[in-house]
Amino acid sequence: MKVREYHAPRWSEPIIHELSTRGERGFVPPGAEPKIKAKVGPAEGLVPDAMRRRKPPGLPELSQAQVLRHYLRLSQMTLGMEMEIDLGVGTCTMKYSPKINEELAALIEDVHPLQPEETMQGILEIAYEFGAVYLREISGMDAFTFQPPGGSAGCYNNALLMRKYHRDNGEPERDEVVTTIFSHPCDAATPATAGFKVITLYPDPETGLPDTEALKEAVGPRTAGCFITNPEDTGIFNKSIDEWTGIVHDAGGLCSYDQANANAIMGVTRAREAGFDMLFFNLHKTFSSPHGSSGPGSAAVGVTRELEEYLPVPVIVKRDGAYHLDYDRPKSIGKVRDFMGNLQVVVRSYAWCMAMGARGLREAAEVSMINNQYLVEKVRKIRGVSLPFKGRRLDQARWSLEKLKEETGVGVGDVNRRVIDYGVQSMFTSHHPWLVPEPFTPEPCETYSKADIDYWCAVLERVCEEAYSDPELVKTAPHNSSNHRVVFDGFDDPERWAMSWRAYKRKRGLE
């Protein structure tokens, strides 16, 4: 397959402060009417002397067209999912976000979250029914909240539920949780933030999964529960998952299922049958809401009837055909986010599910899974690439370029800077630690056509061939991107790092 000639937009765009011209302005706010001014006097008199701003903020001064142009150029130098074949970014499920859903989400842009319930019946209906109809059937869980504003926040929410549950049951000493190393880092980091000690299970080198015996050894009277991603980041599904939840339950713990990426198992296998007490789905992955350059997203948290009373307030309930916000829940963990979460994300996901139906959701799962089998058979043949662990992968696979690195000196970092020269996004490598050396993790979800997958594989193959024929070409990449290889090594150096323009100017003596 012919690989496209491509060149990213390269605007050499300055930092916005450098575009500032004294006196220009991009926006004029409305002023107070003369009657108002006459009554209250100058604004300055309304601020206590000690709190008055003396020095104006050092914001840039630009006219409107110049601001627009600057940010349009920055947007052009961003390889968004809609622009390309974004199947290299596994664990993230870079699927198509239907454009119509943007218009539908905007229908709530002028709704205030504290409006009287009777004036929010539309959005409350969507949030309630999305949980009660769709997510309940997809997961088997009984009750839902959309308050956690991102996947990791959903995981944190579940750690708080676990903490409260054991305390209420008179077992506050349960302060240990178990996870696996190929579960997402949030499955370790958020329980740790909630004060739990984290025990991490490592995989068997053959199967890629931790041994069930290791779990048995890890649990005991201090076990609060487990946080497990399944399929794991490797794309391998833990076939003993119901046995695992049984072991944790027998030890007195609760089980939280990380279903951030449940794309290949919708309508196939569910949290309930696997024995989980709670789960979270990422609506910005599996349920099609766009990733927004990293948020706003949403975690839909589902729990069993037994844990429902612990959900954060308010919980949306339906009584006599109307939707209400229930704050009267004495066992609730309280608040994990202001208001009710990112409800515009819920609108998009609801619309997506309505467009899919049972058959469409199952079709998306099957096609994602088949796409991945197809990709596996193609990538397997590429020189320098290997697939650690045995067995078939569901929606994604963790591959290794160790052989390529050994034979050519070109590693995954180099390959990632080179694939972008052909107009595909750099691949997701792996969370840390890199148990698989020189890793990459493609995930060809249902959005991508056979031709898309063929093209993506052709790019990877081309770059791996270049690594053998002209390694310098790959190591010095990118060549056709929006800028050149970063050579800075001060990211950990307090003297040289700069997280703002003013810090940069000071440290580089540009003032």
Add this chain to the structure above:
Amino acid sequence: MDEESFIHPYIPNSVPEIKREMLRFIGAGGADELYREMIPERLLLGRPMDLPEPILSELDLKRHVESILSKNKTTEEYVSYLGAGCWRHYVPKVCEEIASRSEFLTAYAGGSHSDLGRYQANFEFQSLVCELLGMEVSGIPTYDWGAAAGHSVRMATRLTGRKEVLVPRNVSPIRLSIIRNFCDSASDTSRIDVKIVEYDAATGMLDMADLESKVCEDTAAVYFENPNYLGVIEKEGASISDVAHDSGAESVCGVDPISLGVLAAPSDYGVDIACGEAQPLGIHMYAGGGSCGFIASRDEERYVAEYPLRLVCIADTAVEGEYGFGQALYERTSYMARENAKDWVGTTTALWGITAAVYMSLLGPQGMKELGETILQKSHYAAAMLDELDGVEVPFTTFFKEFPVTFNKPVREVNEALLGHKIFGGKNLTTEYPELGEAALYCVTEMHSLGMIDTLGAALREVLA
């Protein structure tokens, strides 16, 4: 729909011939067979899901969702005096344009070359927020003000090695609940105590005497807000920071950035860690979905080392004079350090950060100042007008944008009656602050015209008569 004709517009490989061709290439008979190889029979659902029929036509889908959402009333149809953590400000069209750009909307985890523009926009958000706050370090924003405050006080406990934070009762009760969750712990040894400081009933400001009596050698941070939840400007901000510093604690302050064209930067009154809510900066309310929390501090290694956020750092490339970007002290983050990380980081609110960057660039120093002045004058005009009404009082005088209003009738009844006038009255405070009596928190911004405010007065005269 028959078996063969289910070709979904979002799923190219739902075309049966293509799927068959791919299965042949794989050497498999079908999806079921493949699933059975990976998932044990006992865990398979084994039946179609029981869900409504799909709406494949975009027009039908649009009408369906519109018909549900049209049951909402919006602040465009009703005049709203609601704030309390989510505020209706004008959103410049350029902000909407950039926030809806396909590239920013659908980007996620690409590298700093292919997503150069995203990294630069993140960096500019950090730079612009730092200008407003008088700080030098910020990161990609977190979920909301509550999470920003929670992370900030946890940073302070790690910085000081102390396990107690002081929080005045005039901060948002929602944020207080979030902060309590952040501070609580499954382990007795890592629990952070949240101690409440009273506020002065006469002014709405933090009670300095109570603060001084409670601060001690265990205090890691004094967290306060300016303007606080009741809208009151904490004019003793410098003294609050002094009290914190005198006992070796960090001064942590949450701010509404829309006030910073007219109110002093937190760095001017000794704040070490500033945080707050960027939603006012060009982001629609989305029924609460516009939240975007930021954290900022001085550029000192000990602070930077405690951030949970991703910190975008400007860098050099192989070409002289060209900008590149990366992330500072990435080893801190949960992506690298898992349970040993500084709290956690994940998908947060980067798109809103980019939108806020556009807003700050559009307004510039002059726009921020003028907007702050308009809000001050309009809110004070509304307060004065309300205070003159029979049965209505405005207890506090030093405020920005929001202020409690007390009534001689139950707030619930007043608000219900105002709905009949197509007005959303202020947030009912009677449960949160019973000592204020029948009080509601009113929010007045540049969105409220003189006519709207006077209409509120006329409506209340009728309601209270």
